[in-house]
Amino acid sequence: MNFPEDFLHYVWQFKSFDYKDLQVLSGEDLTIIHQGFLNKNAGPDFSNAKIQVGETVWAGNIEIHIKSSDWLKHNHQTDKSYENVILHVVYENDVDIKRIDGSILPVLVLKNRISNDLIERYANLFLTLNDFPCAAQIHTVDQLIIDSFLSRTLIERFEQKTQAVFETLDQTKGNWDETFYRFLSRNFGFKVNAFPFELLAKAIPRQIFGKHKDHTQQIEALVFGAAGFLNDHFEEEYPGLLQKEFQFFQRKYHIKPIEVTNWKFMRMRPQNFPTIRLAQFAALIYRSNHLFSKIMEIKDVVGLRSLFENLPVNIYWQSHYHFKKTAEGVSTQIGKSSVDNILLNTIALFLFAYGKHTGTQVYISRAIRLLESLPAEKNAIIDKFIEAGVTIDNAFSSQAILQLKKQYCDRKKCLSCSIGIKILKQV
Structure with a gap:
């Protein structure tokens, strides 16, 4: 099947390939001492890796592509930040790649080292027509693993929503009372009338009410x-x-x-x-x-x-x-x-x-304790996860599930999700 580069990131990060008797394309023995750390920012895919090629130990970055020619498509050949790449990991080698100084870049080809079973499990996640990719498999994942990742998504949700609070706080020149009043006003309209309640809060600032509090x-x-x-x-x-x-x-x-x-x-x-x-x-x-x-x-x-x-x-x-x-x-x-x-x-x-x-x-x-004290929300998304076998006891879990669905499931980011990774690792 065709798969994205992210899949190879997963394979490399968790060494989910046959790494016995490794050799680079030139024929020298390869030992992976440390595969490095996944880089989610600009630059090579993995940083601070350590490998041994032949008798030489190298420390630096790892770059991963489906085809080696992707190096050229992405214009890495002119980018000095890729000069410290010590290994090019590819699924298929279709062209030799040289660094800016003309030296040949060592290449590890994974084409015959990734099991068909792993590729099939990955396909089952990404080609599903279910409400979310792992709907048919999530019941096989230990609830502790699910809860651990939900704790992460809950904090992510708070962090994202907090940005809107800080933006309004800037607009009100650091006035927490006014900022809170605006958000509370919008909430009072719930979904249907949130917008006019927001307009109302802007039409009549909170401090005016303070003059008539009695x-x-x-x-x-x-x-x-x-x-x-x-x-x-x-x-x-x-x-x-x-x-x-x-x-x-x-x-x-x-x-x-x-x-x-x-x-x-x-x-x-x-x-x-x-x-x-x-x-x-x-x-x-x-x-x-x-x-x-x-x-x-x-x-x-x-x-x-x-x-x-x-x-x-x-x-x-x-x-x-x-x-x-x-x-x-x-x-x-x-x-x-x-x-x-x-x-x-x-x-x-x-x-x-x-x-x-x-x-x-x-x-x-x-x-966090407040959300743990509140009942779980009831909506179609929460119902689907409960039907799939996920335990959702309170608002902490339901809020985390909404974040999981929006930021991971809908975007097919299973390889960035501990639940998806666990499913891929299962034998």
Whole structure:
């Protein structure tokens, strides 16, 4: 079969070939003392290798190609960083390669040294039509190996998401409270209304709320007004009062409301309508001044959940799911699964990001423990891995699985995955 160069990287790195009685193409005996370290940056594929060719011991770099002519295709012949290559490892030799100084580069040909069984196992991974490459084999891998690699992918996921936090932190000139407020706002919209909630946070900065922290109706007016829901004529007293309050604040703070058409209502339960979410959001702002600081102090999941429970949502929303639209028995509190979603996607992220930014390991550890305390997410991707035999007990595992699927499975990076490597090594 045709296989990429990465496969040969794997074969060399783990010595997954017949390495008895090795010889370079010129006929001299070859001994691999150390195969070197895989280089994921620019330059030769493996660095700090050590080999013996004939009676001479060489230390330097290893370059690997499917065909030796790939050296020329990649223009290594003019790149001085390849002058310290001590061995050219190829699957097939189709042309002699010389260094810039004219000396012949020693070549090891692997064509007849890689077992058909290994190539077949590799093909089974990469030619599969399953939901992820090793869906049919992952149940044969010890859960300890899976869990170990999931720990790595979880940290990778945190690291990647943390970059967005740091970018916003730069925009807010190092203001953690404002940065947290923006991310929390977006999370409050969940998937459907994340974007308008993000616009809302930019339309009305957190410090404005701080000036009205003791006046719940003023905060509600600011939230619904900036969200664009108060540009109408109202018969009921409550929205009318909010409208008057906001008209004053709009002039005072130069607030530009977002377009109300940004908000999505279709195919949603009334308790998930953006109007209900905005009412909950206003109640949270009113009750939780300096929320970020409080979160940094609370050390257990029960305490964190309590911040989002029993919010003082205005009684108006118990009989309405929209201005001008009445209803009976509307639930005004955030559901447990929604609270856990916020803890997972915002609170844990900020614990990790703050720990990373300040070099404080205790916050990083708390972020990880928080995910271990939360139930696993439920979605199609998680279901497929569970069906394949993977144990997913909590949000730590489910978040790690999502990272595994996106960054490794979807990109066919099985040779960079401990699970894929283990499957290839199995006899």
